[in-house]
Amino acid sequence: MEIATLAPILLAVLFACLVAGLWVGFALLAVGLVAMTLATSAPAGMVFATKVWGSMTVWDLTALPMFIWMGEILFRSRLASDMFAGLSPLTRRLPGGLLHVNVMGCALFAAVSGSSAATTATVGRMTVPELTRRGYDPRIAIGSLAGSGTFGFLIPPSIILIVYGAATEQSIARLFLAGIGPGLMLAIMFSGYIAIWALRHPDRVPAPEPPLPMAERMRAVGLLAPTVGLIVAVIGSIYLGIASPTEAAVIGVLGAGLLAARGGGLSWQGLAQTLSAATVTTCMIAFILAGASFLTVAMGYTGIPRALASGIAAMDLPAPALLAALMVLFIVLGMVLDGISIVVLTVSIILPMVEAAGIDPIWFGIYLVLVVEMSQITPPVGFNLFVLQRLTGRSIFRIAGFAAPFFALLVAATAILTLFPEIALWLPTTMLNR
Amino acid sequence: MRLFLDRLYAGAFALGAGCLGLIALLVLAQIAGRLIDRVLIWAGLPVLGLAIPSIAEIGAFLFVSAVFLAMAGTLRTGGHVRVTLAAQRLPEGAARGLGVAVIAVALALGLWATWNAIGMVRDSLRFGDVSYGMIPIPLAVPQGVMAAGLALFCVALVDEGWAVLRGRTPAYRAAEAASEVAGDAGERGD
Numbered sequence: 001m002e003i004a005t006l007a008p009i010l011l012a013v014l015f016a017c018l019v020a021g022l023w024v025g026f027a028l029l030a031v032g033l034v035a036m037t038l039a040t041s042a043p044a045g046m047v048f049a050t051k052v053w054g055s056m057t058v059w060d061l062t063a064l065p066m067f068i069w070m071g072e073i074l075f076r077s078r079l080a081s082d083m084f085a086g087l088s089p090l091t092r093r094l095p096g097g098l099l100h101v102n103v104m105g106c107a108l109f110a111a112v113s114g115s116s117a118a119t120t121a122t123v124g125r126m127t128v129p130e131l132t133r134r135g136y137d138p139r140i141a142i143g144s145l146a147g148s149g150t151f152g153f154l155i156p157p158s159i160i161l162i163v164y165g166a167a168t169e170q171s172i173a174r175l176f177l178a179g180i181g182p183g184l185m186l187a188i189m190f191s192g193y194i195a196i197w198a199l200r201h202p203d204r205v206p207a208p209e210p211p212l213p214m215a216e217r218m219r220a221v222g223l224l225a226p227t228v229g230l231i232v233a234v235i236g237s238i239y240l241g242i243a244s245p246t247e248a249a250v251i252g253v254l255g256a257g258l259l260a261a262r263g264g265g266l267s268w269q270g271l272a273q274t275l276s277a278a279t280v281t282t283c284m285i286a287f288i289l290a291g292a293s294f295l296t297v298a299m300g301y302t303g304i305p306r307a308l309a310s311g312i313a314a315m316d317l318p319a320p321a322l323l324a325a326l327m328v329l330f331i332v333l334g335m336v337l338d339g340i341s342i343v344v345l346t347v348s349i350i351l352p353m354v355e356a357a358g359i360d361p362i363w364f365g366i367y368l369v370l371v372v373e374m375s376q377i378t379p380p381v382g383f384n385l386f387v388l389q390r391l392t393g394r395s396i397f398r399i400a401g402f403a404a405p406f407f408a409l410l411v412a413a414t415a416i417l418t419l420f421p422e423i424a425l426w427l428p429t430t431m432l433n434r
Numbered sequence: 435m436r437l438f439l440d441r442l443y444a445g446a447f448a449l450g451a452g453c454l455g456l457i458a459l460l461v462l463a464q465i466a467g468r469l470i471d472r473v474l475i476w477a478g479l480p481v482l483g484l485a486i487p488s489i490a491e492i493g494a495f496l497f498v499s500a501v502f503l504a505m506a507g508t509l510r511t512g513g514h515v516r517v518t519l520a521a522q523r524l525p526e527g528a529a530r531g532l533g534v535a536v537i538a539v540a541l542a543l544g545l546w547a548t549w550n551a552i553g554m555v556r557d558s559l560r561f562g563d564v565s566y567g568m569i570p571i572p573l574a575v576p577q578g579v580m581a582a583g584l585a586l587f588c589v590a591l592v593d594e595g596w597a598v599l600r601g602r603t604p605a606y607r608a609a610e611a612a613s614e615v616a617g618d619a620g621e622r623g624d
Contacts, residue, residue: 018517019520020532020535021517021520021521022536022540023509023514023515023540025514026540026544029543029547030543033546045546046553046554048547049554053498056497056501057494057497058494059490061497062457062493062494065457065497065500066457243465250457250458250461250462253458254462272451275454276451278451278454279454279504279508280507280513281513282454283505283513284508284515287501288515290501
């Protein structure tokens with residue numbers, strides 16, 4: 001069948017399945033099956049079984065449940081309640097004061113959690129009432145939270161980067177390291193914007209609070225140090241080549257368990273609950289990955305990715321123009337789909353095109369995470385907006401308005417990253433190999 | 435029947451979770467073995483070379499087993515993601531019709547997947563395929579777990595479809611709705 005007729009049919013099948021509420025994994029299977037039936041006489045059933053089996057029996061994928069488990073344990077530990085107490089003494093003297101707790105809290109939580117909605121909800125439940133009570137303008141309090149809820153996914157260990165790595169056969173260790181530079185850059189941009197905004201609108205933030213004695217500040221650092229130390233140890237051991245991502249993740253599970261047990265907050269029963277929650281999340285992601293692996297092969301039979309890639313190559317489009325066009329596509333997709341589904345769904349079709357344009361696949365992974373997260377704060381459907389709507393009772397369009405400056409910062413960061421790819425790609429090159 | 439099915443889902447899910455726990459234990463043992471060797475080298479003693487043979491393969495097989503054994507349980511706890519916008523906005527009767535249609539399509543795909551997974555197991559048995567590592571594991575074993583997990587997933591889909599047809603709320607929908615409500619209550623409580 002001609003690609004020109006096949007492509008719209010497949011798009012229609014995909015759209016119909018998703019909108020009807022079919023589970024994403026099944027929707028990907030359905031599109032793959034239709035594509036293979038129409039495009040080739042190859043036995044779809046056999047291809048399905050061998051491809052899914054092959055793509056699931058990958059050692060690196062075992063890092064996925066382990067990092068999710070580590071996050072589940074830390075989520076149930078005292079980290080959430082310690083966060084505000086630990087961060088606020090450190091930020092109260094900065095221009096913008098406690099608003100920076102949003103940025104740092106999200107960075108911290110995103111490092112241990114796999115979902116931007118969970119991060120936004122956990123941090124926001126702590127900071128939004130507190131910031132409002134102290135007289136911060138809700139517009140910047142909510143806006144900075146909406147923005148910060150997104151960028152942390154670049155800070156490893158990032159579930160979405162493991163999924164991208166598994167779907168595209170890229171090194172997960174390198175992807176993790178590539179995320180650190182852009183993640184820190186965004187944290188600085190967000191904090192810098194908050195500081196400048198606070199200096200320009202002194203009437204909308206409360207007067208700076210008196211500095212705390214040194215002992216108080218040290219106590220605050222003491223609250224956060226174990227968790228931060230654990231995350232640094234996990235990522236550091238990957239960087240130094242001491243541990244594979246799975247090994248580092250298992251050490252993370254052990255460390256998180258010890259931290260939680262030390263606070264007296266983790267019984268054996270609690271540990272079983274975290275394992276069960278991690279199993280649900282792993283199964284959900286793996287189901288989508290399985291569907292996507294079959295769809296990728298099926299798309300290969302249709303020739304659509306090749307046609308797109310050669311089409312792009314023939315157009316001789318400069319890479320920035322291609323990336324800008326893709327950004328619009330991802331933001332539209334983000335209106336109906338969650339981040340992980342977008343990543344697995346698109347890489348099967350878009351990656352050959354991107355590689356044909358001479359773009360580094362590791363760099364593209366970082367770009368993809370940035371853009372997917374942007375889509376989570378754009379109305380009418382953005383998952384972070386829904387979370388904030390429930391948290392604050394304001395309409396998602398108002399919240400999107402509050403978040404608009406941070407959205408602009410995300411776009412600016414993507415542009416900077418395009419101009420200076422080394423921000424992402426330098427650190428992985430310095431990684432020590434075993 | 436209800437009790438039997440619920441125990442079946444829960445049992446398979448617990449086995450899946452156990453597979454993930456086992457991966458963690460094996461990797462910990464592997465790391466411990468390496469650390470002991472480092473200490474021995476430092477002390478000038480001969481290394482023991484303690485290592486879990488074929489850990490990469492065994493870990494990958496455990497991962498696959500965990501994923502497929504947990505499929506049915508994850509479905510019933512509302513864990514699998516889907517777009518619920520249309521289901522939430524339609525009037526009740528239409529939403530139920532759509533629910534039946536969605537489950538029917540899912541079941542057809544699930545049966546197709548199970549059938550082909552069983553075919554793969556049969557091929558592995560016929561050719562006696564084993565894994566490449568130091569410990570040769572018959573591939574039919576983990577592949578059989580995958581097929582069994584998919585079959586149980588189909589059973590769970592039939593179970594849910596039957597509930598919808600009788601005008602009841604399927605377990606996954608109840609779980610989705612509960613987490614929506616719990617989120618509301620939890621956040622309002624603050």
